Amino acid sequence: MVSIPLKVKGTFIPATLLELSDEDPVRIEEALTHRLESEAPLLTQAPIVLEVSQLPESAPLAPLQQVCEKLSLHLMGIRGGCEHQQKEARRLGLVCLGDSRPKPAANDDRQYRAKVHVGTVRGGQQLVHESGDLVIIGSVNAGSEVLASGNIHIYGALRGRALAGIGGDASVRIFCQALHAELVSIAGRYRPSDAIAEDILGQACQVWLEDDRLRLDPLGV
Template sequence: MQKSAQTGLNLISVPVRIKGTFLPATLLQPVTAQLLHLRSGLEQRLKEGAASLLCSAPVVLDLSQLPDALDFQGLLVMCRELQIQLVAVRTNQPELQQQAQAAGLVALNEVERAAPAANQESLPRTRVHEGPVRGGQQILCETGDVIILGSVNPGAEVLASGHIHVYGKLLGRVLAGIHGDQQARIFAHQLNAELLAIAGCYLTGQAAMLSATESPVCIELVENKLQCRCC
């Protein structure tokens, strides 16, 4: 009986599972060390509807573009006051990395993407998804375009390094050119999106819904602003 009980105990699954995953995060990249200027810019973005990107999603603070020394502690206080959900800081400066870790944030190094070797296939790849993208589901392609043969429902998310084509209703969140391709575009048969983004420039909330249309549309980046036109 004792041996049987021990065998039964061994069949109990482990109490925790560890899996690799991809979770989208907002990249906050200051280009000035002047905190008053930064705060003014952030407050304006929040008024324009960026709260879903800055306050309801994990945010990585990228300090790679700063030309001057930064009051890091002052910046952290400002982010807390604006309810920006910082989870990590990306910098190669050891002092800032230590301050980030002391504040309970993850310290990330600035890592350049390696160029493909000469014998590696460098052609973009397209990911095709058949059927609707349901709420809570995410479709990601880091090497090319995404084609959705269906609708993108509210709460769903589609991300691509290239273009995004939606042969149905676009009601969720779509982010094209996620690696900085400003020529990327978003195409949809009908548009009433929660969020539109190309190469880090975005429309969200009411601003995105103002572009709603029941006709086929193309969204492109023109002078760092998203523009919507009928196809």
């Protein structure tokens, strides 16, 4: 029997999205340097994607890549941008993730319903629900991943990765009865385990966004 040297699996790799409203690399470097003082894990421990849809079509990308390299940030690609910018991104070895998040059509009559999973989500499993809330009656083990476009409710311990708002909805939340997460994310804003305060570990918790920053608060407080 010939052994297969690889497996192809779908996954959601969290990245930090930097939404740029200014093309000046000096100002961007100053802003990133300031953010690195307080949010180093968020910026240095995951790939960076630049949202460039608000920049002029003439804005060059090479100086922005140089800023990221200078600050030891791992620039993966861009989102949005005109055809010229996307060609430049490919020339620089960057991934183009397409336009900004699509808005649902006005006549979109799809039904968004909760998906309920009963039982433990085991290590290596990935549970995805792209059209509503995800409810897990059980724990999420280390090495597993749960993802939803809506809220995520975990009636058990969260030891793996939970990513809510995967379609871009920043109003959603993650709820769990005991927080030991490897990673939590809301609409692409994420926090790895080593950036979670120790005083919240093991508690019933909710994760949500306030002023574009993740908050992790004990339930009932």
